[in-house]
Amino acid sequence: MSGENGVSVTGKVLALLEVFSHETPALTLTEMSRRTGLSLPTVHRRAAELVAWGALERGQDRRYRVGLRLWELAALSPRGHGIRNIAMPFIQNLYDATKEQHIHLSVRNHLDVVILERLSTPRAPQVISRAGGRFGTFATGSGLVLLAHAPEGVREEYLGSPLPRYTDSTVTDVGLYRSLLAAVRRKGYASSDRMMGPDIHCVGAPIHGPDDSVVAAVSLCFRTGTRSVEEVAPSLRATARGISRALVGHQAG
Amino acid sequence: MSGENGVSVTGKVLALLEVFSHETPALTLTEMSRRTGLSLPTVHRRAAELVAWGALERGQDRRYRVGLRLWELAALSPRGHGIRNIAMPFIQNLYDATKEQHIHLSVRNHLDVVILERLSTPRAPQVISRAGGRFGTFATGSGLVLLAHAPEGVREEYLGSPLPRYTDSTVTDVGLYRSLLAAVRRKGYASSDRMMGPDIHCVGAPIHGPDDSVVAAVSLCFRTGTRSVEEVAPSLRATARGISRALVGHQAG
Numbered sequence: 051m052s053g054e055n056g057v058s059v060t061g062k063v064l065a066l067l068e069v070f071s072h073e074t075p076a077l078t079l080t081e082m083s084r085r086t087g088l089s090l091p092t093v094h095r096r097a098a099e100l101v102a103w104g105a106l107e108r109g110q111d112r113r114y115r116v117g118l119r120l121w122e123l124a125a126l127s128p129r130g131h132g133i134r135n136i137a138m139p140f141i142q143n144l145y146d147a148t149k150e151q152h153i154h155l156s157v158r159n160h161l162d163v164v165i166l167e168r169l170s171t172p173r174a175p176q177v178i179s180r181a182g183g184r185f186g187t188f189a190t191g192s193g194l195v196l197l198a199h200a201p202e203g204v205r206e207e208y209l210g211s212p213l214p215r216y217t218d219s220t221v222t223d224v225g226l227y228r229s230l231l232a233a234v235r236r237k238g239y240a241s242s243d244r245m246m247g248p249d250i251h252c253v254g255a256p257i258h259g260p261d262d263s264v265v266a267a268v269s270l271c272f273r274t275g276t277r278s279v280e281e282v283a284p285s286l287r288a289t290a291r292g293i294s295r296a297l298v299g300h301q302a303g
Numbered sequence: 304m305s306g307e308n309g310v311s312v313t314g315k316v317l318a319l320l321e322v323f324s325h326e327t328p329a330l331t332l333t334e335m336s337r338r339t340g341l342s343l344p345t346v347h348r349r350a351a352e353l354v355a356w357g358a359l360e361r362g363q364d365r366r367y368r369v370g371l372r373l374w375e376l377a378a379l380s381p382r383g384h385g386i387r388n389i390a391m392p393f394i395q396n397l398y399d400a401t402k403e404q405h406i407h408l409s410v411r412n413h414l415d416v417v418i419l420e421r422l423s424t425p426r427a428p429q430v431i432s433r434a435g436g437r438f439g440t441f442a443t444g445s446g447l448v449l450l451a452h453a454p455e456g457v458r459e460e461y462l463g464s465p466l467p468r469y470t471d472s473t474v475t476d477v478g479l480y481r482s483l484l485a486a487v488r489r490k491g492y493a494s495s496d497r498m499m500g501p502d503i504h505c506v507g508a509p510i511h512g513p514d515d516s517v518v519a520a521v522s523l524c525f526r527t528g529t530r531s532v533e534e535v536a537p538s539l540r541a542t543a544r545g546i547s548r549a550l551v552g553h554q555a556g
Contacts, residue, residue, distance in 0.1 A: 059312035060352035067376055068356075075379045099313035103321075104412075107382065116376060118412055121383030123320055123369060125435025126328045129360065130374025135434060142422065146399070159357075159371055169395065181388060182378025 062088065066096050067105065067116075072183065076113040129157055133266050134166040136300050137257070137293045141268060144289045145169045151272040152177055154252075156192035157265065158200060159184070161208055163193045166266070175250055175273045187214050189221070191252025191269035194240035198231040199256055199264035205231070219244040239283045240269075249274045253282045255290035260298045268293065315341065319349050320358065320369075325436065329366040382410055386519050387419040390510070390546045394521060397542045398422045404525040405430055407505075409445035410518065411453060412437070414461055416446045419519070428503055428526045440467050442474070444505025444522035447493035451484040452509055452517035458484070472497040492536045493522075502527045506535045508543035513551045521546065 069077060069085040077085070083093045097114060100106040104119025125131040134155060141153050152174050155167040163185040179185070188197035188208060197205055213222040221227050234240040240254040252271040259265035268290050270282055322330060322338040330338070336346040350367060353359040357372025378384040387408060394406050405427050408420040416438040432438070441450035441461060450458055466475040474480050487493040493507040505524040512518035521543050523535055 058352055060316050060349055060356070063313050063316045064352075064356045064358065070376065070379050072379065075381065075385075096313055099311050099317075103313070103317045105317065116380040116383075118380060118382045118410065118417060120373070121377040121380040122417060122435055122437065123323065124374040124377030126323050126325065127360075127369040127371060127374040128328065129371045130369075131435055132328075139423070142398075145395075157371065164371060164375060170392070182375055182384055184375065 062086075062092075063096060063100075066093065066100060067120075070116050072180075076109065076111070076115050078113055082114065129265070130164075130166060132300075133157065133257075133293075133297065136296045137167070137266070137268070140289050140292045140296070141167065141169060144268075144270070144285065145171065147285065148270065150174055150276065151270055152179070154179060154190075154192050154267075154269045154271065156190075156196065156267050156269070158196040158204075160204065162186055163188065163190065163196060165192075175247075175271070177247070177250060177271060187216075187246075189214070189216065189242060189245045191240055191242045191254030191271060192267035193254070194230065194234050194242055195254040195256045195267040195269070196264065198234035198240065216246050217244050217248055221245065239279075239287060241279045244274055251275075251279075253279055253286055255283070255286045257290050257297070258294040265297070266293075315339075315345075316349060316353075319346065319353060320373075323369050325433075329362065329364070329368050331366055335367065382518070383417075383419060386410065386510075386546075386550065389549045390420070390519070390521070393542050393545045393549070394420065394422060397521075397523070397538060398424065400538065401523065403427055403529065404523055405432070407432060407443075407445050407520075407522045407524065409443075409449065409520050409522070411449040411457075413457065415439055416441065416443065416449060418445075428500075428524070430500070430503060430524060440469075440499075442467070442469065442495060442498045444493055444495045444507030444524060445520035446507070447483065447487050447495055448507040448509045448520040448522075449517065451487035451493065469499050470497050470501055474498065492532075492540060494532045496532075497527055504528075504532075506532055506539055508536070508539045510543050510550070511547040518550070519546075 065086045069082055079093050083090045101108055104117045106114045107117040108114050137155050141155060145153055149171050150173050151171055153169045154165055156163050156165050165179050165181055165183045168179055168181050188194060209224050209227055215222050221230055242252045250271055251274040252269050254267045254269035256264040257266040270286055318339045322335055332346050336343045354361055357370045359367045360370040361367050390408050394408060398406055402424050403426050404424055406422045407418055409416050409418050418432050418434055418436045421432055421434050441447060462477050462480055468475050474483055495505045503524055504527040505522050507520045507522035509517040510519040510521060523539055
């Protein structure tokens, strides 16, 4: 069932979707053709079908963008919108009780961290994360939690590749990293102080699924020195436990 | 380029995705085959391709669900996640200032209202809306705003079909409905008092895009009688204006 060039039809349909990114959210047919390597007539026909279905939308500027129907379909993703909707009242409560900080809700996808939600209070320190964004590092508060609780194979694959350095405080020694992750599992929370930015401190806590595995992480990021881990960890862990309990209640589906 | 039964390949790929719904978020291959009318081997092969790409995920229960990668792709939808991310700090502020109510952020898709976000305070009255959900009625606070500002053809198509009645207060007379919509345009907000539920009052305000057209609506729903439109409308309209201004700033992309 493979078409031209041995690419499956599913692959060719998906190829048209995967050229859209945070950097290129709007593309012309010519750009889509160049980026996919598919001929202009093929792209034209497939794009029209995707527009008819609602997966893409065509603007008055003749550029194509990801469509509302795809967003609605994606709202059914248990690991995306699902966890996020269940977690929302809990992180909302945490948000109400805090100031000058970011709250992140994240899941792991193989060697990446995907951010499901970010709530930021006014005057929070600047960070580059965004809901729907993806990080290739685990040096964040959520990342350390997700890596600490990842299957050993995943953990070793990450530690086996060069560890990126962002600041003088970023841990890049594999032995030290292993101790750090062991401490995360022992203490029930992670602390990433200035590991990602010169004045950013993130504390993360694990969210457990119905089978008790860690399925997500919630984190608080604030300006280094404005509060302590000891001050932040209890309410963060309470939030994570609340979400974990709610996930068990929503196990069906 | 049509395959078996004259359905395009894009259509067959999308058919596998559109069987997932709020009611059926997890399906087996057999269920997917029955719902699409595609043969089991075709469904098996296509589902494997969709899993490899991340559009679907297969659970330990052998059921398929919408995958995280589709959620990430959908996060690029300007009319979905895009408006929602820009609006979030504003509706968050509104949430902080209010109690016992729901805040909805919605857009129109032809004759439907799609809910992008719902923030609900504790003890808010029960409503059936949810983020990612879709309504086929415009009798809500957001709906009246979106219909009032829809192109005339869309408005007349809706008013030309039988208008659903939910309560004794639901307006179903076409002439009355037209006056109601004219008032929404004149006043700059909509009020749906007990039109959808016996004790629910929703007030909606329009959000304008960069070209000044109405692209979304924000609404507040509370228990009828607990506050007045006059009390609610000013802060709601201020929120809508704030979001409209932010959308102009994010015009690029």
